Amino acid sequence: MKNRSENFNYRPFVVPAVVALIMTITIIYFVNNPGGAMGARILTYKGILKMLRQHINLVVIASSLAIMTAVPLGILITRQKFRVLTPIVDSIVNITQTVPSLAVLALSYVFLGIGFKTAVFALWLYALLPILRNTSIGIQSINEDIIDAAKGMGMTPLRILTRIELPLALSIMFAGIRTSIVISVGVATLSTFIGAGGLGDLIVTGLSLMRTHIILAGAILSALLAILLDNVLGSVEARLKSEA
């Protein structure tokens, strides 16, 4: 009889691998077909990979920071003692996301100057809401009866949190993280305006001189990056759901 764990499930890797392959082909295509002398100056392997690396760095660092702040914060505002803080925290984080991303970036520049750190700060602000919301909603959506039962069994609040609330809320929390990361890939294209690099460099440079090839290279690569991340995270989310 075949033991299920002996068969390596490669299904979740198929789409990401295909997307990564398409990204590679895209890069090779545009380096060899830059659409003119100006395109050739920016569509080089070195250049494109540098911008791609900058973009990924921006998204990964800002998202990690957002997870590290928004998850604890989200848990905090569901605790009895801090219920009073909920509307305040909610409003603040709400504002950071309803303000248009370009405005958040520009304001960050005004106070913090140009560069990578400023862009990460702006991206971080923008990434908080989905994670915070989903964390608190995920925890609040757990059936009261389960918590009561746990209390009845004599579990401490901490154990309730780690053994019951977090595991049950995990898949909703994760959905928030997934949304946040995918949005960040898009917002990160704006960091080109404040000297933080990224694929936006390609898009805006192409736009400023109407060089379609350059625009497409930047736009296609960022779209593919978003699709790739979304798919990978989706597989993780499905895994979490099935184990709940």
Place this chain on the structure above:
Amino acid sequence: MGKKWLSVLLIVLLALVLVVGCGQTDDGDDGADVKGTVKIGSKEFTEQLILGQIAIQILEDNGYEVEDRTGLGGTTVCREALESGEIDLYWEYTGTAWLVALGHEEALTDSEEAYQKVKEEDLGNGMVWLPYAQFDNTYTLMMNKDQASELGIETISQLGDYINQGNEAIFGTDHEFAIRPDGLPELENVYGFKFTDVEIMDIGITYGALRDGLVPCAMGFATDGRIADFDLINLQDDKKFFPVYNPSVVIRQDTLENMPEIEQLLGDAGPLLDTETMTQMNYLVDIEGEEPEDVARQWLLDNNLLSN
């Protein structure tokens, strides 16, 4: 009670939408005899906005109806809008047109020669170039005045030597300069050095980035008012890499044939603009916070180009 508030809110929102939507075309209906409509565009930076305003106000003052499309976009956006007829005219720089619009590779370094060559060739494209302004709004490589004198750097060649000796230098540039034939890659070629790293950013903030010491060297436009105000210096282009960039009004031939008076009205204005004047006007907008409209108007009044 709740429903009433909701309807009031909806009506207010609807009213807002209508007001904003209908507020787009607000041309003064005061001229009884409107001679024609002219669509005027410009690029997005301060100098272009001022030049655009100069053209707008001269024509309006002379009875033309003008559609203000200034701040349209970058070089190519404006050029393509001109070619497609979306705008009738805008101010373009001879050097830029020669390299970017007309697709040549070598730069022209004499103002008169550049103007004549561009004018002749563009006529074949149905575009007319009116007399050019005296100032050369060339690209410039800038450094912090103090830092440059500390390092003894006054020319681009000296900067190149400094970097080739193994020193680091990051360069702040805007999107166009990063790939134009009169831009960074060719400059590095001609001068024989490469910046350690390049940070692309919006043209509006390269000056501030230099002033705040965030980059040691950055590009800008020579007539920008902030160069003096931020204590920056322009490195001398000792190898004469940059072409000349004299601005003049480029107008569609068919527009000019319909309204031939424009040639003289705007053609007279161009040659009156010199480096000092333009830099001062840029300064008033960028540093003193005045509006391009007002600065343009003041200049026009000072030069008796408006009837009132």
